[in-house]
Structures are given as structure tokens and as C-alpha cells.
Amino acid sequence: MIETKSDRNRILITVMLVVSFLVLLPCVYFTYKFYSLSKTSYVKLSENSSLDYKVCLKKNDFYEDKCVESGNQYVASLIDYIPANIDYKLDFLGKDVDFKYQYKVVALFNVIDKDNKRALFTKKETLYESEEISANNNANISYDLDINYNKYNDLLSDFVTIYDLEETINTLKIYLNVDISGDGNTSMENINKDSVVSLSIPLTRKTVDVDIKSVESINDTDVLIKSAENSMLYLFSAGVCLLIFLILIIYVIWYYKSTRTILEIYQKRIKKITSTYDSYIQRINGSYPIGASQICKVVSFRDMLEIKDTSDKPLLMLENEAKTGTFFIIPVGEGVIYTYALRVEDIMAEKDGTTAPDYDIEDMNIIKPEEKKKTRKYTKEKIKEDIEKTTSIGIIDDKNAIKGTKNSDESLYDQLEKTAVFKAIKDNYYFPDTKIKRKKTTTKKKKTK
Numbered sequence: 394m395i396e397t398k399s400d401r402n403r404i405l406i407t408v409m410l411v412v413s414f415l416v417l418l419p420c421v422y423f424t425y426k427f428y429s430l431s432k433t434s435y436v437k438l439s440e441n442s443s444l445d446y447k448v449c450l451k452k453n454d455f456y457e458d459k460c461v462e463s464g465n466q467y468v469a470s471l472i473d474y475i476p477a478n479i480d481y482k483l484d485f486l487g488k489d490v491d492f493k494y495q496y497k498v499v500a501l502f503n504v505i506d507k508d509n510k511r512a513l514f515t516k517k518e519t520l521y522e523s524e525e526i527s528a529n530n531n532a533n534i535s536y537d538l539d540i541n542y543n544k545y546n547d548l549l550s551d552f553v554t555i556y557d558l559e560e561t562i563n564t565l566k567i568y569l570n571v572d573i574s575g576d577g578n579t580s581m582e583n584i585n586k587d588s589v590v591s592l593s594i595p596l597t598r599k600t601v602d603v604d605i606k607s608v609e610s611i612n613d614t615d616v617l618i619k620s621a622e623n624s625m626l627y628l629f630s631a632g633v634c635l636l637i638f639l640i641l642i643i644y645v646i647w648y649y650k651s652t653r654t655i656l657e658i659y660q661k662r663i664k665k666i667t668s669t670y671d672s673y674i675q676r677i678n679g680s681y682p683i684g685a686s687q688i689c690k691v692v693s694f695r696d697m698l699e700i701k702d703t704s705d706k707p708l709l710m711l712e713n714e715a716k717t718g719t720f721f722i723i724p725v726g727e728g729v730i731y732t733y734a735l736r737v738e739d740i741m742a743e744k745d746g747t748t749a750p751d752y753d754i755e756d757m758n759i760i761k762p763e764e765k766k767k768t769r770k771y772t773k774e775k776i777k778e779d780i781e782k783t784t785s786i787g788i789i790d791d792k793n794a795i796k797g798t799k800n801s802d803e804s805l806y807d808q809l810e811k812t813a814v815f816k817a818i819k820d821n822y823y824f825p826d827t828k829i830k831r832k833k834t835t836t837k838k839k840k841t842k
Contacts, residue, residue, distance in 0.1 A: 413641040420634035430624035442590035446477035497522040
């Protein structure tokens with residue numbers, strides 16, 4: 394059960410902080426996605442191609458087998474057709490890559506002048522063209538075809554006969570082209586692999602030896618790849634989440650500062666002072682007897698530090714039992730005590746504009762480690778001796794003085810609070826949150842009828 398407004402505020406602030414950081418999680422995720430998608434990288438593309446063929450002959454009285462293996466020389470007039478197998482493999486190494494590829498088998502017929510090496514006649518024919526194929530990481534192309542040798546040799550015979558050409562170099566080149574492009578979530582520049590594997594076949598009308606050559610390859614190249622997803626959408630989403638997070642955090646800070654109680658402000662300030670100046674301060678309780686003393690109210694806590702350094706006296710901290718007020722005192726002797734107070738009443742007066750704050754709690758100087766080593770603590774005997782020195786003067790008839798003696802039953806805190814400079818604020822405010830103005834009373838004479 395929630396008992397106080399402070400408890401309710403604390404729970405609400407905790408919930409809002411949790412929600413804020415939950416909003417931050419997708420912001421981190423969207424930022425990571427934007428970074429990973431917009432980042433380009435190189436991936437190694439490994440290729441391996443090969444071609445195998447046979448030569449099938451026309452019916453003749455010399456060769457027992459219909460087809461003979463590759464690597465031999467052949468009589469052109471006996472060649473019927475050439476069965477070939479084209480094999481091509483590609484692999485993307487080191488990264489998962491989605492891609493598309495398309496390939497085609499092309500026949501290139503060339504008649505070249507033997508003297509000047511210029512092409513007299515060229516004809517290109519697509520023997521096969523595949524559909525576009527989707528793949529992941531690797532692809533394997535295997536294609537079988539029967540090359541109609543006589544078709545191209547007859548074409549050569551007609552061309553040479555019509556134009557009466559004798560000294561020419563005539564070839565039929567069969568080769569594989571592969572086009573690779575990005576697919577799905579990846580994007581890459583189109584990769585055109587022309588003639589990844591080829592077969593070169595001489596053409597002639599003469600019955601001479603024909604030398605067929607194939608070109609195979611093993612190749613590794615680096616390919617630039619990036620994501621095809623819209624990375625800006627992730628960046629926009631991350632920006633929206635970050636904006637919501639900042640708005641929630643700013644609201645939490647504003648809500649905390651506007652709803653915290655006077656007591657919470659007091660506790661924070663005391664904690665700030667004690668944690669920052671711990672090596673300068675010594676805590677005491679109210680059991681020290683004190684004589685008549687003149688109270689000098691110090692404007693700021695920093696002034697107390699300067700007085701401590703100048704007088705070489707202890708800086709004592711005295712908090713009441715209710716934990717709602719603290720006096721910092723420096724007994725310098727001769728009946729004089731320098732005092733700085735931090736109480737809920739002082740904070741209430743500060744919020745109402747009655748008194749100005751003496752320092753910004755967020756802007757306190759942090760003591761350096763080497764300075765802390767210079768400070769020293771005082772023994773209880775030394776502190777008691779300094780406090781009791783106030784008994785050396787007589788009773789002072791002044792509102793801003795302690796009129797105590799060694800036999801006073803009041804605690805030192807209570808005696809300090811009854812002095813004029815501190816009592817004025819105490820009388821005008823009631824702890825913890827309700828301000829009670831002292832009402833002016835006037836006496837009116839009752840009229841008698």
C-alpha cells in the first residue's frame with residue numbers, strides 16, 4: 394500500500410525511467426540495423442570453369458568408334474558433330490549472399506584475312522539462353538550441347554566460294570557468358586562474365602587435320618556488396634525512438650524536481666556536503682556542554698571552510714534527532730561560534746524567496762585527493778576543550794547569543810536554534826511542507842452596551 398505522496402512519486406518516477414529505457418532498446422536496434430545496412434563490404438567471388446568434348450564422325454571405313462575422345466586431331470571431312478559439356482561453378486566466400494544469375498551459350502563464326510588479320514565476315518548466334526535464376530552463396534552451371542560442325546563449315550564453304558577467298562583463318566568459337574546481379578536483401582554492381590569458358594574449332598574445306606582447343610579458367614575476384622534494404626527507414630525510426638526517450642527523460646527530471654518534498658531537498662543537500670567535504674567535517678552529538686557564546690551566522694558553507702583553514706579549528710556537524718536540520722559550527726574561542734545552518738525551514742524560506750540560496754548544490758568544488766591529505770581530524774578532547782572555552786566570558790544579554798552554562802539541560806542544537814538569526818525563520822515555517830505565518834494579534838476593547 395502506498396502511504397505517502399513521496400512514495401507515490403518515487404514509484405511513478407521509477408516506472409517512467411523503466412519505460413524510458415525500454416524505448417531506448419529499439420533505438421539501439423534501429424541504429425545497429427542502419428549501420429550494418431549502410432556499410433559496404435567486399436566479398437571474394439571464386440570461379441571454376443571447365444569444358445569437355447568429343448568428336449563424333451561420319452560413317453567411314455577407318456574408325457571403329459562413332460565418337461573419339463578430345464585431345465586428338467581430326468579430318469575435317471569426317472566430322473559429323475561435336476558433343477560438348479560446359480561446366481561452371483561460382484562461390485561467394487565469407488558472407489551469406491543472395492544473388493541472381495543468367496547465362497547463355499553463344500556461337501561466334503569468324504572469317505579473318507590471313508595477311509592483315511582483319512575480319513572479313515563475322516556472325517554471332519545464341520545457342521541457348523537461360524531464365525534468370527535466384528541463388529544463395531553459390532551456383533553450378535552444367536550445359537550439354539551438340540555442335541553442328543557441318544552447318545558452320547558449309548557456311549564457310551559458301552562464303553569462300555562466292556568471294557573467291559583462299560588465304561583466310563576460319564574459326565567457330567563456342568563460349569559461355571554469365572551475368573550476376575544482386576537479389577533480395579543484397580545489392581551489387583552487375584557482374585558480366587564474358588567467355589568464362591570457350592571451345593575454339595577451326596573450319597576448313599580441306600581434308601586436313603583439325604586441332605580443337607578449349608579454354609578453361611580458375612579465378613578469384615573481390616565483389617563490392619551492400620544491403621538493398623532501405624537503411625534510411627531504420628535511421629528515421631531510431632531518431633523517433635531517441636526523441637521519445639529524451640522527452641521522457643526531460644519529463645522525469647522536471648517531474649522529480651517539481652514534486653520532491655522539502656525534506657528530500659534537504660537530504661540531498663546534506664548528502665552532497667558530507668560526501669564532498671567529508672574529510673573536513675566531524676560529526677558530534679548534543680551532549681557537549683557550552684557556556685555563553687556569541688553566534689556569528691556565516692553566509693555560505695564555503696565561508697565556513699575558509700574560517701576553518703584560517704582559525705585551525707574543527708568544523709563540527711550537529712544534526713537534530715528528527716533529521717530535519719543541521720548546524721555546522723566552528724568554535725574559535727573567546728565566546729565566539731561561527732555557524733552555518735541547513736534546515737528544512739531555511740529551504741522553505743529559500744523557495745519562497747525570503748532568503749537567497751548561498752550556493753548552487755550542483756556546482757560545489759570537489760576536494761582534490763592531495764588536499765584531502767592535508768586535512769586532519771580533531772580528537773574529542775580537543776573539540777570539547779574548544780567548546781568549553783566559551784565559558785570564559787560572562788552571560789551576554791543578547792538575542793543572538795547562547796546563554797547556556799555547563800549545567801544546561803538543553804542540547805547544543807536546540808540552543809543554537811533559539812538564537813535570533815535562526816529562530817526568526819523557525820517561527821515562520823512549520824515542517825515539513827506547510828508554511829504557517831505568525832498571525833498578528835490585536836487587542837480590541839469590547840464595547841459595553
